Amino acid sequence: MKIQEKVKNMIRSWLNIQPANDNSITILEPMSFQANVIKNQIWYRGDASELHQLYSQLDDGYVGRSRFWAAAPANQSIRKIHSGLPSLIVDTLAYVVKSDLGDVEFKSGTGKSEWNGISKEIDFLSLIGGAVVDTLVSADGAFKISVDTDISEYPMVEFYPANRVEYICKRGYVTGIYFFTEYRVRDKVYQLRETYSKGSVSYALFDGDNEAPINTVPELADLKSVTFSGDYMMAVPLQVFKSPKFIGRGKSLFDTKTDDFDAHDEVVSQWMDALRAGRVQKYIPEDMIPRDPKTGALCSVNSFGTEFVQVNKPPKEGTDSKLEVIQPEIKYEAFLNTYTATLDMCLQGIISPATLGIDVGKMSSADAQREKKDVTGNTRNTITGALEKVIPKLVSAILMTYDNMRGIEPGAYAPSIAFGEYGAPSFDSRIESVGKAATTGIMSTESQVDELWGNSKDDEWKKKEVERINQAKGLAEMSPPGVGDDTI
Numbered sequence: 001m002k003i004q005e006k007v008k009n010m011i012r013s014w015l016n017i018q019p020a021n022d023n024s025i026t027i028l029e030p031m032s033f034q035a036n037v038i039k040n041q042i043w044y045r046g047d048a049s050e051l052h053q054l055y056s057q058l059d060d061g062y063v064g065r066s067r068f069w070a071a072a073p074a075n076q077s078i079r080k081i082h083s084g085l086p087s088l089i090v091d092t093l094a095y096v097v098k099s100d101l102g103d104v105e106f107k108s109g110t111g112k113s114e115w116n117g118i119s120k121e122i123d124f125l126s127l128i129g130g131a132v133v134d135t136l137v138s139a140d141g142a143f144k145i146s147v148d149t150d151i152s153e154y155p156m157v158e159f160y161p162a163n164r165v166e167y168i169c170k171r172g173y174v175t176g177i178y179f180f181t182e183y184r185v186r187d188k189v190y191q192l193r194e195t196y197s198k199g200s201v202s203y204a205l206f207d208g209d210n211e212a213p214i215n216t217v218p219e220l221a222d223l224k225s226v227t228f229s230g231d232y233m234m235a236v237p238l239q240v241f242k243s244p245k246f247i248g249r250g251k252s253l254f255d256t257k258t259d260d261f262d263a264h265d266e267v268v269s270q271w272m273d274a275l276r277a278g279r280v281q282k283y284i285p286e287d288m289i290p291r292d293p294k295t296g297a298l299c300s301v302n303s304f305g306t307e308f309v310q311v312n313k314p315p316k317e318g319t320d321s322k323l324e325v326i327q328p329e330i331k332y333e334a335f336l337n338t339y340t341a342t343l344d345m346c347l348q349g350i351i352s353p354a355t356l357g358i359d360v361g362k363m364s365s366a367d368a369q370r371e372k373k374d375v376t377g378n379t380r381n382t383i384t385g386a387l388e389k390v391i392p393k394l395v396s397a398i399l400m401t402y403d404n405m406r407g408i409e410p411g412a413y414a415p416s417i418a419f420g421e422y423g424a425p426s427f428d429s430r431i432e433s434v435g436k437a438a439t440t441g442i443m444s445t446e447s448q449v450d451e452l453w454g455n456s457k458d459d460e461w462k463k464k465e466v467e468r469i470n471q472a473k474g475l476a477e478m479s480p481p482g483v484g485d486d487t488i
Contacts, residue, residue, distance in 0.1 A: 030064065033246045037138045037163040040254045043261060044090060044137045048082040051265075067259070068266035079276070081269045085343075086254060086261055089351055090136045093253075096355070096376070097383050098129040100420040104395055107414040111399045115415070118398060121154045128391070131159040132383060135238050138162040140250030142177050143394050144196065145234040145401050155401040157394075159238075162250065167237060168197070169248050177235045183217045190217055196235040200227045230410035234401055236394045240386045257346060264342040271335045352376045384419045391417045445469050 031039065039058075042050050055070035064070055069080065104119070106112045118124075134141050138161040146156050160179050168176035176197035183190045190212060195202045202225035205212045215221040228234075241251035254261070291298055347353055355376045392415045400410035434452050437443035443451070449462050449469070457465075 029245070031058070033139075033243075033249055034163055036255070037161070037252070039258070040137050040139070040252045041161075041163070043086045043254050043258060044133075046082055046084050046087045048080050051082060052080060067262050068269070069262055079269060079273055080265070081272055082265055083261075083268050085264060085346055086257075088356060089347070090133055090253060092356055093136065093351060093376075093379060093383065094129050094132040096380050097132055097387070097419070098125060100380075100384070101125060101128060101387075102418045102420060104391070105416050105418075107416070110411060111395075111413045111415070114399060114402060115395065118154045118402065121152060122157050122398075127157060127159065128387065131238060132387075134159055134161040135240055135250065136253040136383075139241075139243060139246075139252040139255070140237065140239040141165055142167075142179070142235050142237045143390075144177075144179050144194070145397055147401065147405060149405070153405075155398050155405065157398060165237075167248060168195075172248075174237050176233070177237060179235070183220070185217055192217070192220060196233055198231060198233045199229070201225065201234060228401075228404050230400045230404065232397050232400050232410070234397060236390055236397060238386065238390050240383050253350065257350070260342065260345040264339075264346050267335070267338050267342050271339065274331075274335065347375075349375065350379055388417055388419070391415075 039054065042054050051069045055064065055067055058064050058070070071078070104115060106115070131141065131143065141159055141161045142165045144158050144160055146158070148156060164180045166178040166180075167174050168178065176195060179194040179196065181192045181194070183192060188207065191206045193204045193206060195204070203214060203220070203223045205214050205216060205220065207216075214223055239250035241253070243249045243251040243255070343353070343358075347356075352375050395415040395417075396413045399413050399415075403410040431452065434443070434448050438445075438448055445466050446462075449465050453462065453465075
């Protein structure tokens, strides 16, 4: 035994310290990965009725039953309002990413002409934008490349969200992907499982847990397992965030925010209920209630029109009936502060309020707003970082599939993609900055042109633009006059 161990044991015995027992802790997950994906998709859909039905059926203990969308008092109706914030966040982030997506470049130029035709056919920009939305909402997904010459002469590309995808992993690497599609034949639902792996695609149809003949679904009767040349897979997985709960799967943008969204919806709903309850209330004696001119019956109460409450006629003589109008006091400032706090919780770590067009200038200083703006950039960079790895693999797989369709050996392609700079200054701002630098003489003409136009113009155009500016300034170099040249 080492000296350190002897000293440790001596101190322990002297202080009479007993080592802690290893307690066993059991935690039950409230829902599976597939159920969690469906929950997030319903939040994105943003239908208040669907949210109420979802949380009324979820049985995840006391915590779940105490949420706003799960609360359903039997003796009164509550107007439940959904803010629409989850879908607004995802759609805005997808637009920010998609709008900055540059053209696919090829180092050797091989595949450029073929890709131009394919990208137009599959609407590549919209495909990537939809994939970003599905990935942020459902946690992950995969691009599936298929061939159907009856529809298109080019490969067809679809994106399957997480609830329709399973990964086949080996030592942490995705070696294959299952794609699931449901088909209804009469009153039965069948599930088609497409297995994509390197060099092959196979199909299997399931009736529950039992495999059924593929021709059970008439439109799938011609499907046959195929193999193809080339060391690649006709599917590419996409993940932005990794899940700490479900190993090997992605994490949705909503996974840690649904409770915040629930609290925000509760504040909005309570605020609107307070406004409804705080409308002007009219107390009117019975003899002053308007009557129907045809029947003489008292007019019915309208929730939004002339609302009144009937009271008895004063019993004292000489007392006239009179109309009383009362309006409760609504704590607007308290509701606004709570609304701001829950909104901040929903957006923290994801997106800046300014990116969503929310005016929060009165709530914090300009420096704080600039720091919040960086949050959008950080989230955007995480998404673009994942896409910069996935898109080249997807483009290569599409081009190699196109080679197989034409009966030629799949080529080796080296595509690359780049995203523009987020939050880059406007053209007017660049003109002002470049103009000041040119006036002080601290920037060359070449640098001015490059800074002003960036990648929007090619090098040849920039070169001619520099020559034009120098000529206008009288700085253009001219060859010395020769013998016999005319002079002015």
